[in-house]
Amino acid sequence: MTEAKSLRLAGRIGQIQPSPTMAVMAEAMRLKAEGVDVVDFSAGQPDFPTPENIKLSGEKAIADNFTRYTPNAGMPELRQAVADRYREDYGLDFDSSNVIITSGGKHALLNLMLSLIDPGDEVVIPTPYWGTFAEQVRLAGGEPVFVATSEDDGFRMTAEVIAPAITARTRILLLNFPANPTGAVIGDEEIRALGDLIVDRGALFLWDDTYARLMFEPAPAAAFQYVQQKLGERFVIAGTASKAYAMTGWRIGWAMGSEAIIKACGSLQSQMTSNASSISQKAALTAVKADQAPLAEMIAEYRWRASRLRESLLEIPNLRCGMPGGGFYLFPNVSHYLRPGETTTELASELLDDVRVAVVPGTAFGCDGHLRVSFACSRELIEEGARRVKRFFAARANS
Ligand SMILES: Cc1ncc(COP(=O)(O)O)c(C=O)c1O
CATH class of the missing domain: 3.90.1150.10 (Aspartate Aminotransferase, domain 1)
Structure with a gap:
């Protein structure tokens, strides 16, 4: 050539x-x-295989010829099932119109970044951080602002640590807990304080809850409810079936937030990936609806x-x-x-x-x-x- x-x-x-x-x-x-x-x-990724009941749903989807496009934002029953899961687990108030099904959690985050960030917007990211956060912010034209947490304090991302990084240009406070790579978690009062910190600043509270269903102590659900009530449509979640359900290869995730944000993500997705795999969506439906024991x-x-x-x-x-x-x-x-x-x-x-x-x-x-x-x-x-x-x-x- x-x-x-x-x-x-x-x-x-x-x-x-x-x-x-x-x-x-x-x-x-x-x-x-x-x-x-x-x-x-x-x-x-988990070394456990995908649980049998989930795999069977995927197999059945193929056998039933459930192999065509689904609506861009995902199967309505899966969107509803994800909303129900968050209601049951954390008492959060979402319904199907607040959920979009994506091709993995990474894709949910990218949808959100591209829908929410304009050039020059700042996204505050506590460090140590999962590298993808910063790269996606840059892809969207924004600027990652890193805030170092302290090893002596268990790498906890507290309002005290974050406050100095919040400026008039802060668009998103991006929190991932339990955190990759540190495993850091924050408690009820700390989560509330972070919500309070940005409530009058116009910024969004984006929680990446990828590892939340793998917490060693019960999740502080009341604090999530508090933040949702306080911030309303500025409370956003990026989640995934990958880790808790041992489904990394199936590529199913979701973004959750106000209808306007979810519509924006849907519009983007309609021009990029159309919809997440129909077969994987059927499998994920079983994952989120089945007994979580x-x-x-x-x-x-x-x-x-x-x-x-x-x-x-x-x-x-x-x-x-x-x-x-x-x-x-x-x-x-x-x-x-x-x-x-x-x-x-x-x-x-x-x-x-x-x-x-x-x-x-x-x-x-x-x-x-x-x-x-x-x-x-x-x-x-x-x-x-x-x-x-x-x-x-x-x-x-x-x-
Ligand atoms: C913090 C965090 N968020 C999101 C993801 C996305 O996972 P997936 O795209 O497999 O759903 C990962 C994967 O490693 C992660 O560690």
Whole structure:
């Protein structure tokens, strides 16, 4: 093929970074496929299979030829079922017109960013943060404003920490709790205080609740109700079936908010993806409508793994690590082991080369000095991975 002129890509592509988390995952998968014995602590997804009842609904959708377009915003019964789930779980007042079904939580967030952000708008993001937040804000023409939370305070995003970052240009306060990567959660009073902080500032309260159904303690539902009442149509949620229902590959998420916001997202979606997969929507309908009791078993298992892995890691001298409030990540501080000028990107790469353990470096979350260690893997792998990590740091200490 001859190339007359060099190819020019759009400017916006140069403004974003590909997901570093996905890159680590891809490398771990590549090594595993080559037969290398990797302990994969990088996964951002449950190791549990999708529950049988959910899979059966997907199979039935195919058998019943439910394989055509659905309405852009999703099947009406799924939109209603998602609204009902939030009413039952948190007492939130949404109905089907306040819900749009998307192709995953990432897509729900992008719909919201593109619908709400104008050039120059600021989006306040507590750090450490999930990298996608900032990239999507930039894609939408906005400016991410990072606010550092403190490790000593369990990385909690409190009104006190956030207040100095709120300006007349703040369009969205973006809160993700339990947080990826820290597992930080905030309590009833803190959530209310954050609602109070922005109520007179015209900003939106966007809660990414991806890990909320995997909290180790009951969620502070009354505080969510308070924020919804206080902020009305400026209270917005981005959610997903991916993590709680072990459905990452099915690609189903949702955005929830005022009818006007949901209509705007629908309009965008109608020109971009049309609708989320009809088959996956049927499966998600079962996920949100079925008895939620099996979740408690998954949560108990994640909690066990969190404390076991944390205990093991804390045997490494000079390593600090808090206990997450939910989700499936630990975020240990390994800064003691960094060589002069080195970042955790290099350290994580050496960890993979030397002892075949994949983790995501803190640099991917705007917080060097830490590693994100996922415990979404079997107990055996947790024991084996912990042994290897200990060996790695012992060797570093002596080098
Ligand atoms: C904080 C957070 N939000 C949203 C998502 C989106 O997940 P999905 O697109 O699989 O629904 C993720 C996935 O890792 C996440 O960690």
